[in-house]
Amino acid sequence: MAVIEIDDLSKSYRGVQALNGVSLRVERGEIFGIAGPNGAGKTTIVECASGLRRPDGGTVRVLGLNPHDDRRALLQRVGAQLQEAALPDGIKVGEALRMYASLYDHPADWRALMDEWDLTGRKGARFASLSGGWKQRLFIALALVGNPEVVLLDELTTGLDPDARRTTWGLIRAMRDRGVTVVLVTHFMDEAEALCDRMAIVGGGRVVAEGSPRDLIAEARTASLEEAYFALTGRN
Structure with a gap:
């Protein structure tokens, strides 16, 4: 289909x-x-x-x-991570996920997503401090926080x-x-x-x-x- x-x-x-x-x-x-x-x-x-x-x-x-x-x-x-995606330098990983979850009617458990994508240890890390790989991991979690199809x-x-x-x-x-x-x-x-x-x-x-x-x-x-x-x- x-x-x-x-x-x-x-x-x-x-x-x-x-x-x-x-x-x-x-x-x-x-x-x-x-x-x-x-x-x-x-x-x-x-x-x-x-x-x-x-x-x-x-x-x-x-x-x-x-x-x-x-x-x-x-x-x-629908979730998306588009080419120009970015977050404020000072926002923390946990804050970003919690904020994005608040935008959806039926969000995923953002804490569970942090665990699933191995971000829990970086919950308090600011976006600007993340390496490229960890930023992409966060972007994927953000794309999934709305339980997209x-x-x-x-x-x-x-x-x-x-x-x-x-x-x-x-x-x-x-x-x-x-x-x-x-x-x-x-x-x-x-x-x-x-x-x-x-x-x-x-x-x-x-x-x-x-x-x-x-x-x-x-x-x-x-x-x-x-x-x-x-x-x-x-x-x-």
Whole structure:
């Protein structure tokens, strides 16, 4: 069953076409990846899906709702960690989780989330003092504090060291294992291959290929997903 349905989506910024006829489906309970070069439209897709951007054309439905017109209702059912996510430097980990929990009608137990994501020992730590890996762990907990059915993650592991990236991958798998549908924007093909059940490769504002990592490798007749990505996006 599709929880996100996007049909013929278009969006321009000051005359520049960011999306041009994007269509895709995300099924319940999967990790769905969106990959592509910088400027391909990846972030615009998730911003339209989260209700932060109104499309110029086409339709977007998330859990059967219009993300822009029904944003209040969707905020209770969709979690997000978008590319520009940040918190005040002085806020403490426990304060952030408690504050976010207060925004939802039926929140998760934020104390239990701290335990689950190994944040209890940093409950009193201020955001500015956290390493990149611990900040991402906190952002994941914040994305889950509303008990969402769908979570949108935009370039979650950019800037992390290899150990922190691998740890974050485990957290993303744990989200899927608890029944949450995950949309993951990434430009790391090793990450996509390790995590994604299916994915869309975007180029020039369009979906140029869609399928499982194995399907995309077979379509491009290459030995790896990274080679398939370059072949399918027409980059050398």
